Amino acid sequence: MKTNRYIPVLTIISGILLALSGLFLIGIYIYTGAQSLDQADQSLLFWYIPLIFFGILLNVSGAFFIAVGMKARQNPALQKLSKNLLFVLGGSLILVLAFIWTGEHRADQTREELKQQQQIxxxxxxxxxxQVKDLTVDGFTLNIKSTGTVHGDYKIEIIFSDIRDRLYQFNETVSLISDESDNEFEFSIDDIFRACTNGSNQSYFCVDNAGTTNSELRISIRLIPVDIEGLDLPITGVETSWTTSLILDTFTRNGIVEVEKINRE
Structure with missing residues (x-):
């Protein structure tokens, strides 16, 4: 019986704690609302509305616990109900703590994965x-140097254009297996200006029976990771780029661009 005498008291104490917790949640909402009144963004008032409902629920539950505990002190028949309420409360607390722990564990895992992704x-x-090597009026070689400690497959994209129009695009996937890498690609003038032969390109290089002097041939290069262990792809913002130019004197006849003079910028 001595143990049974404490059950109503524990129920009343539990009810008081529940009610105080409910008032605390409601107080947080009121405090947040007061802080948001002077701010342009008052969306917190909307997002914190669930605190009101949880607070009311805890207050109602607390009042019920207190009422049952008070009556159980006078009516021993209600002590079983009081004991069951304590068991339910204990089980609920265990579930809440387990939910919080699981959420924190998943959040830690997510943060660690994001940290690893950022490092990669x-x-x-x-x-x-x-670097532009072996430069002649017939063609040249592009040497692309890259460094990095994350190895894998990368796509090299090279675009040749004038100020407005794209003339030629080259793509190739390479495996970079060392921290320092050199990749060389040979390009002929005929390939770069092949788009002029069909007459559909609007580049000033393609104007038939006309020439250019000191005109810019822009070369835009991108290095894009395509298959990297430990990195979720595709993802934006991870490629690097480089732009260089050549200065040309040309003359176009029957859709064929003849380079008369070519220099590095």
């Missing part, structure tokens, strides 16, 4: 330098 992204291969 910072160590990806990046273009360090681009």
């Amino acid at each position: 992204r910072s160590d990806l291969h990046k273009i360090d330098d681009v």
Whole structure:
């Protein structure tokens, strides 16, 4: 009986704690609302509305616990109900704590994965330098230097254009397996200006029976990761780019661009 005498008291104490918790949640909402009145963005008033409902629920539950505990002190027949309420409350607390722990564990995992992803992204291969080699009026070689500690497959995209129009695009996937890499690609003038032969390109290089002097041929290069272990792809903002130019004197006849003079910018 001594143990049974404490059950109503524990029920009353539990009810008081529940009611205080409910008042605390309602107080948080009121405080947040007061802080948001002077701000342009008052969306917190909407997002914090569930606190009101949880607070009211806890207050009602607390009042019920207190009422049952008070009556159980006078009526021993209600002590079983009081005991069951304590069991339900204990089980609910265990479930809430388990839910919170699971949520925190998943949040920690997510933060760790994001941290690893960020580290991988910072160590990806990046273009360090681009050099034009073996430059003649017939063609040239592009040497692309990159460095990075994250190895894998990367796509090299090279676009040749004038100020407005794209003339030629080259794509190739390469495997970068060392921290420093050199990739060379040969391009002929005929390939770069092949778009002029069909007459559909509006580039000033393609105007038939006309020439250009000191005109810019822009070369835009991008290094894009396509298959990297530990990195979820595709993802924006991880490629690096480089732009260089050549200065040309040309003459176009029957859709064929003849380069008379070519220099590095």
